[in-house]
Amino acid sequence: MLKKQFFIFFILVLNVFSEEYEFTGTHLMGDYLECSNSALTDLKKLEKIMIEACIEAKATVLQQSTYIFPPDGFSMIILLQESHASIHTYPEYNSCFVDFFTCGTSCDAKKFDEILKNYLKPKRIREKIFIREDTIKEAVKQKASISKNFVSKTYSKIKIVSK
Numbered sequence: 001m002l003k004k005q006f007f008i009f010f011i012l013v014l015n016v017f018s019e020e021y022e023f024t025g026t027h028l029m030g031d032y033l034e035c036s037n038s039a040l041t042d043l044k045k046l047e048k049i050m051i052e053a054c055i056e057a058k059a060t061v062l063q064q065s066t067y068i069f070p071p072d073g074f075s076m077i078i079l080l081q082e083s084h085a086s087i088h089t090y091p092e093y094n095s096c097f098v099d100f101f102t103c104g105t106s107c108d109a110k111k112f113d114e115i116l117k118n119y120l121k122p123k124r125i126r127e128k129i130f131i132r133e134d135t136i137k138e139a140v141k142q143k144a145s146i147s148k149n150f151v152s153k154t155y156s157k158i159k160i161v162s163k
Contacts, residue, residue: 022104022105023133023134024103024104024105024131024132024133025083025101025102025103025104025131025132025133026100026101026102026105026107026109026129026130026131026132026139027099027100027101027109027129027130027131027132028098028099028100028101028109028110028112028113028127028128028129029097029098029099029127029128029130030097030098030099030113030125030126030127030128031095031096031097031098031125031126031127032095032096032097032098032116032117032120032122032125033093033094033095033122033123033124033125033126034094034095034122034123034124035094035095035096035120035121035122035123036094036120036121037091037094039119039120039121040072040089040091040094040095040096040120041072041089041091043066043068043074045119046076046087046089046119047064047066047076049115049116049119050064050076050078050085050087050116051064051078052115053085053111053112053115053116054078054080054085054100054112056108056111056112056115057100057102057107057108057109057111057112057115058106058107058108058111059080059081059082059085059102059107059112060080060081060082061078061079061080062079062080062081063078063079064076064077064078064079065077065079072089072091072092073088073089073090073091073092074088074089075087075088075089080102082102082103082104082106082107083101083102083103084099084100084101085098085099085100085101085112086098086099086100087099087116095122096120098113098116098127100112100113101132109129110129113127
């Protein structure tokens, strides 16, 4: 009996590790602007939310690493069996950059995105989801929004002229 259980376990484990992925992936890149500052600076809670978002998106968490930029900023990378998730916070701007890339087609980038947005509560969002294969294409076409009068980080005023 024990021999049979071990054999079944071995076959199941072999199946998990021998799974082949198609040469395709989904890549979510997002800028979350005007987020809740308390949510953005709570490292322990955001770490928990990031891991929860990965799991809910059907990704397999392997490791997590964080680097703190004093006083409150940090970068967090989560290594996934399918690839990675990351967040880079800018509390002084109440904003962050989010990245979720997974190989294959089994993970749900929209679910990951939904959980993070629900926690961080950004007032403005710039994001795109790309399908990466032998070419890179947008999963859903999204219209870019550009302010008519834009001030760059160097504070030189740029006027956007449309045809």
